[in-house]
Amino acid sequence: MTSGPPEPYIGPRPFRRAESALFHGRPVEARRLKDMWLSERVVVLHGPAAVGKTSLLHAGVLPLLENEPHALVLPVGRLIHQPTWPLAHASGPGGYRFTLVSSWTPAGQTPDPGQPVGSALQSIVAATPRRRVLAAIDHLEELFTAFPARLAERERLVGELAEAMRDLPLNLLLVVRDDQLATLSGYEGLLGPQPFTYVRLEGLDRAAAVAAVTGPLSGSGRRYAAGVAEQLVDRLRTTSYTDRLGESVELVSERVSPFELQIACAALWTSLGSTDDTITAEQLARFGDLAGILAAYFDRTVHDVSVETGVAEAELRAWIETTFITERGTRGTAYRGLTQTGDMPNAVVDALVARHILTEEQRARSLWYQLGQERLVEAVRTANRAFHGPLVGGDRRERSPADFRAAAEAALGEGNFVSARRFADVAADRFLEAGDDRQFANLLTFKAEVARVEGDLESAKETLTAARSQFESQQDTLATVRVLTALAEVCLSMGRPDEAVDLGRQAVSRMPGDVASRTVLAHALWRAGSPADAEATYNDALDLDRDAPRALYGRGRVRISLRNYRGALADLDRALSLGLPRAEEDQARQSRQEALTALNPPRET
Numbered sequence: 001m002t003s004g005p006p007e008p009y010i011g012p013r014p015f016r017r018a019e020s021a022l023f024h025g026r027p028v029e030a031r032r033l034k035d036m037w038l039s040e041r042v043v044v045l046h047g048p049a050a051v052g053k054t055s056l057l058h059a060g061v062l063p064l065l066e067n068e069p070h071a072l073v074l075p076v077g078r079l080i081h082q083p084t085w086p087l088a089h090a091s092g093p094g095g096y097r098f099t100l101v102s103s104w105t106p107a108g109q110t111p112d113p114g115q116p117v118g119s120a121l122q123s124i125v126a127a128t129p130r131r132r133v134l135a136a137i138d139h140l141e142e143l144f145t146a147f148p149a150r151l152a153e154r155e156r157l158v159g160e161l162a163e164a165m166r167d168l169p170l171n172l173l174l175v176v177r178d179d180q181l182a183t184l185s186g187y188e189g190l191l192g193p194q195p196f197t198y199v200r201l202e203g204l205d206r207a208a209a210v211a212a213v214t215g216p217l218s219g220s221g222r223r224y225a226a227g228v229a230e231q232l233v234d235r236l237r238t239t240s241y242t243d244r245l246g247e248s249v250e251l252v253s254e255r256v257s258p259f260e261l262q263i264a265c266a267a268l269w270t271s272l273g274s275t276d277d278t279i280t281a282e283q284l285a286r287f288g289d290l291a292g293i294l295a296a297y298f299d300r301t302v303h304d305v306s307v308e309t310g311v312a313e314a315e316l317r318a319w320i321e322t323t324f325i326t327e328r329g330t331r332g333t334a335y336r337g338l339t340q341t342g343d344m345p346n347a348v349v350d351a352l353v354a355r356h357i358l359t360e361e362q363r364a365r366s367l368w369y370q371l372g373q374e375r376l377v378e379a380v381r382t383a384n385r386a387f388h389g390p391l392v393g394g395d396r397r398e399r400s401p402a403d404f405r406a407a408a409e410a411a412l413g414e415g416n417f418v419s420a421r422r423f424a425d426v427a428a429d430r431f432l433e434a435g436d437d438r439q440f441a442n443l444l445t446f447k448a449e450v451a452r453v454e455g456d457l458e459s460a461k462e463t464l465t466a467a468r469s470q471f472e473s474q475q476d477t478l479a480t481v482r483v484l485t486a487l488a489e490v491c492l493s494m495g496r497p498d499e500a501v502d503l504g505r506q507a508v509s510r511m512p513g514d515v516a517s518r519t520v521l522a523h524a525l526w527r528a529g530s531p532a533d534a535e536a537t538y539n540d541a542l543d544l545d546r547d548a549p550r551a552l553y554g555r556g557r558v559r560i561s562l563r564n565y566r567g568a569l570a571d572l573d574r575a576l577s578l579g580l581p582r583a584e585e586d587q588a589r590q591s592r593q594e595a596l597t598a599l600n601p602p603r604e605t
Helices: 017-022 027-039 053-065 095-104 117-125 151-167 178-185 206-217 228-237 258-271 281-285 290-309 313-324 346-354 376-388 401-413 417-433 437-454 457-473 477-493 497-510 515-527 531-544 549-561 565-578 582-599
Strands: 042-047 071-073 132-137 170-177 197-200 238-242 248-252 358-363 366-371
Touching (some): 027 197, 042 178, 053 071, 053 170, 095 151, 117 151, 151 170, 170 178, 206 228, 228 238, 290 346, 290 376, 313 376, 366 376, 417 437, 437 457, 437 477, 477 497, 497 515, 565 582
Parallel strands (some): 042 197, 071 132
Antiparallel strands (some): 358 366
């Protein structure tokens, strides 16, 4: 990796809301979709895979609605978690509903898996003035493709959405792939008397693609030489076709895939030297062919992460393929534990997220990971075959402890707590039988997370305490600190800030350089009624990492209580620009508005 300017291209994943400044080429589509969502009861945004539907919603439309006075915009909803191993398919009847409602539920509240969608929405919007409620469901095709046999559950969810639309001033935005559009259209009459409004998103035309290439460089200190961005776009529009007689023909499309554009631009950017300030035609000419870019990008990333984390490259490749690609050739998901994600240290996952191979998403108050795009499935397999031949073991006849752990994680993602606990118990027993004390301790932290999401905080605390004892006996300082930090967070949820302060101080004393534990300690001090001490502790955390978004967010909220509104605004703006988990992003925006109002109070009439 070069030490030049920060990378302006996000690579193979959707844009986040905080990255709207890097999102170019779609201003007309964003304004049109915003206006339709505000005025129509059901809007369907559709298009082919990887055309940028999710990016348009998060980085294009949501920023335009940030200060909309007549609407309450809920966080973007999702419907399902696809399990890493297809073992927990027979889950309870509320899987779709639970994941959707947990997406919309504010932080600090636990969704009820048995509560209908309409009742859950009534609870969510009860504390706000009566306004139009804007709710989006992204990747709606999951309703039809993830578990196609769950017809009754699907019909029930559609019925509950229809009832919510009758009882609430609710406008739905449904985001779906083209290949499932006909299936969705079959439900048009069930969701309400008014017909759907359909908006199709296509690839970028030439002018929009040039804007998407050049726009992110604003402020980077680099630029494209005259005509070079246009040359790059024309290369992305051009493909070669060889017919049965061996004749090769170049085909030029009117549109450019945003996914391929981001991959190409990110690869070109990476190839530049740290002192290059102009991207020239000569540099573009040395640029590789588009077909191999994604596999080459994966190869470079695996090598860099191996060097950075000390995990062998072959082990990394095998783990990525078996964990994040299912037996059916689709993207799988993995749950983030306190120290590990699917048998791999969390530092590895963080490195892969930073390089856009994996993307993270918060569901059921937990973090989950999957490959950044569908097309990475084939790229990973192609690169791995070239490295060491095809992986063996896709058809496993005996279920290992890891299989049951993955099934437990998938069940948690669907809100099926009974299955999550049952699979976790089996996995824990098998790890104990195998003499793997470390994985047994990790299973305890997972079971504590299940209890925490359910709202059984006493059980969560008890199980985390047992996990702490296990990690201490193994002399694993990092895992012990993570458990102490989790215990502090549970105590805060239980309304015991003094106990949380004590646990936070224990964690910091064991690992003074750990930003996460200092951040939780600072929050506990604030909740315990010591805002000045909290600010000082947040300062310590930010001295260790000035770009820690959660510490900036926390200090911003503390500074509001200390009436340092300008300092709070600076912290909250920076935290939002760096990116926060969904629930904290929403709270940060609310806190930001509170600071702005304090600085500019409304005039009395």
